[in-house]
Amino acid sequence: MTSIETQVLQPYKYGFVTDIESDDVPAGLSEDVIRLISAKKGEPEFMLEWRLKAYRQWVKMAEPAWANVKHPPIDYQSIVYYAAPKQQKSLDSLEQVDPKLLETFEKLGIPLAEQKRLSGVAVDAVFDSVSVATTFKETLAQHGIVFCPFSEAVREHPELVRRYLGSVVPANDNFFAALNSAVFTDGSFAYIPKGVRCPLELSTYFRINAAASGQFERTLIVAEEGSYVSYLEGCSAPMRDANQLHAAVVELVALDDAQIKYSTVQNWYPGDEQGRGGIYNFVTKRGKCAGKNSKISWTQVETGSAITWKYPGCILQGDNSIGEFYSVAVTNNRQQADTGTKMIHIGKNTKSTIVSKGISAGHGQNTYRGLVKILKGATGARNYSQCDSMLIGDQCGAHTFPYIDVRNSTAIMEHEASTSKIGEDQIFYCRQRGLSAEDATSMIVNGFCKEVFRELPMEFAVEAQRLLGISLEGSVG
């Protein structure tokens, strides 16, 4: 251990496969496949129509090529668009869930059984294309909060889904959003009624299991006037040699004085050291601060995936609304990330804060791409952006593409950026004080990410620090 060099990465901990019989739709995409998915989910007519319309737009669209990532062309006809573990049609209680599924989530640290549940956190567990269990539903219902699988929301609350689905991310927003709109299978739906402060953290855990399948989940969160909700998503997938596609869409709507805090700990399989396998994580996430004084805050810790392509953003429509984006993105080995945010200021006195921390190790390539747009009517808008990159070793790269578009002269914009390198001298300084090289690296990286970690809910901040340690393990010798 004499110099900083890339060594063997610790094996991906969540790479196991659950042996379970799966109900798949044949590979490939067509209107028939979409009809089949819609029928399997027992959807109302409007939903099928919405999907078909999205599909017809998607076939005319081209995959975007502007991202700073490289990958072989994706064959959309070889992907399985629906894969569900075979089990009884309707589940009245957890006892009816296949024990193999419960075991899978337990292994992932997400116990679903009543007596072991995480206190203070309601979980919706999504396995391939379907939600297998949602905890604490009754407790939440007492407050009038709806938290359920998306497919259930389509059946049980069609009026809400109809009203808000696609209202933030239209079906034709971009290539991957259109694909998702056509084939999305499950995801979570949350509705917080007027004036209610959600007493639990809501969370969804996504697990891809089936080979050759993609995961196309859809999440919609609506916070009514004066309500508050904190939501967290986590994810993982088995280790496979082939790349798998994950194209999700998340829409958030915050009405007057409402607040949504959305946190992500993304740990999809990143591929091996040579870059074989791993998840393509092409995601569209957007929140709309529709009401005055509303606030949407995105916090993401991205350690997994072979390629990450996502820009959680905020449309600041309501006057005095606030948008925040806190991000840590790690790329090690051959991972590539092109991630950032979009802050669109429409209302008066709207404020946005962007704090992005990119960490590159091995041959990883890390790109920050952000847009801050101040529209004509956004008098008194303010933005603060801070983009910091950290390099570990000399084979990796960090790139920053900040776009700023200001059309109102009263706007105040601040942008800070830095690039640093974990140097031998920094590690040596810590070792001279008695810390091991590993502890030194983790301390330096955690210090670098501190402004983001402190935005995470307590339990997940610990998880995020641990994950970061694992994904960088062996990157410093």
Place this chain on the structure above:
Amino acid sequence: MLEISNLHASVEGKEILRGIDLVVRAGEVHAIMGPNGSGKSTLAQVLAGHPAYTVTAGSVTYQGRDLLEMDPEERAREGVFLAFQYPVAIRGITNAYFLRAALNAARKHRGQPELDPLEFLDLLADKLKAVESDDSLMNRPVNDGFSGGEKKRNEIVQMAVLEPRLAILDETDSGLDIDALRTVASAVDRLRRPDNATVIVTHYQRILNYITPDHVHVLSEGKIVLSGGKELALELESKGYDWVRTEATV
């Protein structure tokens, strides 16, 4: 405590140390002086185990053990402390947190229980008092945005907390104004004990006005060319390093 014999070391293939011999006993203060490029800082870095330097010949025995066999962190936990000439910044980590982690690493190594944050703060308060420092640096990130004087003062606070057996001060006096120099130097002087030893690496004599050395050595081109008592430092100051070069070649 420390026995260096015929030590040769190089960096990037270039030989810097060319046969150093030095014995340091418990309770002693040694000053190593010399012109720029004579190898003073290299000696300090080699003793601490910086990976950029390669030892090509010779041996170093520390408390009866082969020091060169030990990882830098093990040397530190065994009581070797280097006050850096250029202390490194660590963003987002407070000094207090860093220092507790360092102290606990050493305590664990010695089989002592680790200190929790409250116990540590008590200890820290005592140590700060001992070196006449306040706690204003403790809640700031390690060396981040520190002035030159603050960085040096911080090194001495770390030294006070970690209680090394062998402290090596690498140009701790450089870049300090007279007041800061007095504060730092008298703090070091107060940390002297019969069971520890201090090696002061310096270009100038002035720090030795506050810490009286038992031995003064002059390093030139990677070798100790002159050794003597504290009066040697004064002689150097008045005659300059050229005098040594002439003396040594005679």
